[in-house]
Structures are given as structure tokens and as C-alpha cells.
Amino acid sequence: MEAGNGAHPQKQAHDPSGLLAAHESIAGKFATQGDWRRAYEHLRAALELARSATACTRPHIPEQFRLEVEQLRRERAQARRESLTDSLTATYNRRYLDRRLADLPSPSVALVDLDLFKDINDRFGHQVGDQVLQRVVGLLQQSLPPGAFCARYGGEEFVLVIPDAPAGTAVSIAERARAKVAEYPWERVQAGLSVTVSVGVAPHPQHPADPREQLDEADSLLYAAKRAGRNIVAFRDNGDLRLLPTLRAHAAGPCP
Structure with missing residues (x-):
């Protein structure tokens, strides 16, 4: 019964x-x-x-x-x-991310973090901060190809998951997302507001990898982008750290 x-x-x-x-x-x-x-x-x-x-x-x-x-x-x-959905941004949440990463054969991942987000909340208030998070998610999703998705990792961090993408493609997608955020007319949201993101890209590995190790690699590269001056995409090319855009002056500063 x-x-x-x-x-x-x-x-x-x-x-x-x-x-x-x-x-x-x-x-x-x-x-x-x-x-x-x-x-x-x-x-x-x-x-x-x-x-x-x-x-x-x-x-x-x-x-x-x-x-x-x-x-x-x-x-x-x-x-x-x-x-499976984040209530504020309407994108996927950490639960969905963990499930999908366990199923996918080691996709490329990009860890995205809003630069100086605490300053945005302190200066403009949490209501504007929430609007920024929602708008950033929309811009990130616009940059993704079919089959890829965005998930909120926690706080102001998001993960872009890009299945079947070689390293160059994943980096290009991440750079496009970074540029969309930087170039968005944030003054429409609040006078004096500007928003950028830093990104660490861990491309599709040659051999199956533990998703946690791949996210750790993306996190390490994210902080390399922060240390290099923010509003940067960091990745590795044959083991060497690379930064995009390449022509800007990278002034080291405190994180985040």
C-alpha cells in the first residue's frame, strides 16, 4: 500500500x-x-x-x-x-551545474566574476546590484552558442559551460561575453554606473577530467585576470598564461 x-x-x-x-x-x-x-x-x-x-x-x-x-x-x-533555477537571475543554479557537468564529457568552462561588485552595491544600493546581475546574465547568454548554458556559481560568479568547443572557440566566446558586458550602456540603468567582468577559461581537456579540477583551473585563471587589472579573459596556451584583450595596459591591483 x-x-x-x-x-x-x-x-x-x-x-x-x-x-x-x-x-x-x-x-x-x-x-x-x-x-x-x-x-x-x-x-x-x-x-x-x-x-x-x-x-x-x-x-x-x-x-x-x-x-x-x-x-x-x-x-x-x-x-x-x-x-534548478536561480530565483534572482532566472539562469540555472549550482545544482543544475553540478548535474550537467557530471554528465557532459569534459566541456570547456569559463568562470565569470563581476569586477568590484561590492563597490556597486555600496555605491548604488542592492536593488541596482540585482539589476546588474540580471542584465549581466542576459548579456552572457547572448554570447553562447546552441547547446551551451550559463549557471550562477554563487554570489556574483557565473559559469559558462560550452560542450564540444575547442580551446580557441571557448576563449573567443568568453572574450565576446566580456566585451558585451564592458560595452553595454550601463548609464541607462543608473547614472555613473559601469560594469566589467573578469573571466578564467578552462578549455575542453584532451582527456576526461574531474569537473571540480576543471573549475579549479578556471578559478585560478580568473584570479590571474583580476591581478592583471580586471576586465580581462585569462587562459593558457601550451601552458603559458595568456590575457585578452592583449593591447591594454595590465596594472596589477587587489582582488576582486
């Missing part, structure tokens, strides 16, 4: 109406507990049972029952989306 309602669907197979009612009752109990997945499964099973019954045994399916199935389906999908 799955929900302790005194009736097991298996024992009522001879009675389609009773079986449908049992599924609906169990679904109701799971719904009141907030277990949308199992509630939806029982309502869907009941609906399929009703559809597959012969004409002489087919029970009447109330319209309300159909509506409940659809409502639970939507609620289940929404709950899943919310569990």
Missing part, C-alpha cells in the same frame, strides 16, 4: 471505477504532502486506465479530473524548473 488509504489499486483491477478512484485518492494524499511527482504519476495512471478500458467497463472521467491531471503536470514541471 503506497499511501495508507486502505485500498490498493492492484486489488481492484476487476473494477475500473474503483481502481480509478483509488489512484485519485492516493494522488490526493501525495498532493497534500507536496509530492507532486507521485501525485502526478497516480493521476496519469488513472487517466490512462480510463482511456484503455472497454466501452462497457469504461468509467466516466469527470472534467475536473482531467483538469487536476493537467494542473499537477504543470506544478510538477514548475517545481522541477524552480529547483
